[in-house]
Amino acid sequence: MGPQEVTKDIYLVGGADITDPRDCAIYLLDLGELVLIDAGAGPSYAEIVRNIETLGLDLKKLKSLILTHCHIDHIGGAPRFRDAFGCRIIMHHLDAEAVERGDEGMTAASWYNLSFPPMPVAVKLTRDEERLRFGDQEVVCLHTPGHTPGSLSVYLDRGGTRVLFGQDIHGPFSEEFGSDLAAWRSSMERLLALEADILCEGHFGVYQPKESVTEYIKHYLEQYRDGAR
Ligand SMILES: [Zn+2]
Ligand SMILES: [Zn+2]
Numbered sequence: 212m213g214p215q216e217v218t219k220d221i222y223l224v225g226g227a228d229i230t231d232p233r234d235c236a237i238y239l240l241d242l243g244e245l246v247l248i249d250a251g252a253g254p255s256y257a258e259i260v261r262n263i264e265t266l267g268l269d270l271k272k273l274k275s276l277i278l279t280h281c282h283i284d285h286i287g288g289a290p291r292f293r294d295a296f297g298c299r300i301i302m303h304h305l306d307a308e309a310v311e312r313g314d315e316g317m318t319a320a321s322w323y324n325l326s327f328p329p330m331p332v333a334v335k336l337t338r339d340e341e342r343l344r345f346g347d348q349e350v351v352c353l354h355t356p357g358h359t360p361g362s363l364s365v366y367l368d369r370g371g372t373r374v375l376f377g378q379d380i381h382g383p384f385s386e387e388f389g390s391d392l393a394a395w396r397s398s399m400e401r402l403l404a405l406e407a408d409i410l411c412e413g414h415f416g417v418y419q420p421k422e423s424v425t426e427y428i429k430h431y432l433e434q435y436r437d438g439a440r
Contacts, residue, residue, distance in 0.1 A: 214262035217417050218409060219370055224262045227414065230255035233323055235284045235413045238376060247298070248365060248376050249413070253287030253325055253440070273298050275345060277352065279378035279438025280362040281306035283320040283327055288291060290314020290330045292309040303354055304335035306361025312428050316387060336363070355402065359388050364402055376426065377402055378413030392435060399432050
């Protein structure tokens with residue numbers, strides 16, 4: 212499978228079936244400037260770059276990289292994007308600490324048998340909801356703890372369509388990650404209330420229309436109703 216357009220100006224440029232089995236789904240927003248959401252596990256960096264070029268997009272416009280949380284399958288490629296394009300790294304401050312320390316446990320790098328060097332995070336979000344502007348577009352970052360303490364969900368309204376990026380909202384949950392099921396449930400309720408038209412998920416692909424997004428989130432709420440297994 213190659214890179215693909217999810218909807219106007221939004222692309223899927225990497226993932227388990229596209230670049231490397233260890234990669235999360237990697238999304239790119241073309242908003243005048245380019246914004247990458249997550250960066251994959253690292254080894255697939257060059258392939259992601261090639262995919263972006265294949266789509267005819269200009270990597271010189273890549274100014275921002277939002278990391279939805281601190282796990283290696285999402286952040287591993289980030290140092291290379293940062294070095295090559297000077298893009299600023301945006302994260303929630305609670306997960307940024309592990310990234311800035313290069314913590315092999317919290318980033319789950321040791322699980323994947325990968326290493327992660329300490330990396331500075333330029334923009335550390337602290338609020339429950341942060342509205343960022345890229346080009347002519349407002350992009351909202353919601354603090355949705357649960358899977359990790361500093362997990363972010365991102366959404367934007369583009370051309371009448373609400374697109375939600377909900378990475379690892381399915382879990383897994385582990386003490387080692389600092390997971391919190393009660394916090395996760397309220398995070399999921401917040402995502403449901405958005406009534407997004409499209410869910411760009413972190414490992415299982417793209418869900419639409421609105422009913423499928425709702426069904427996807429509710430399915431996990433039901434699955435973990437009695438706690439994590
Ligand atoms: Zn994760
Ligand atoms: Zn993941």
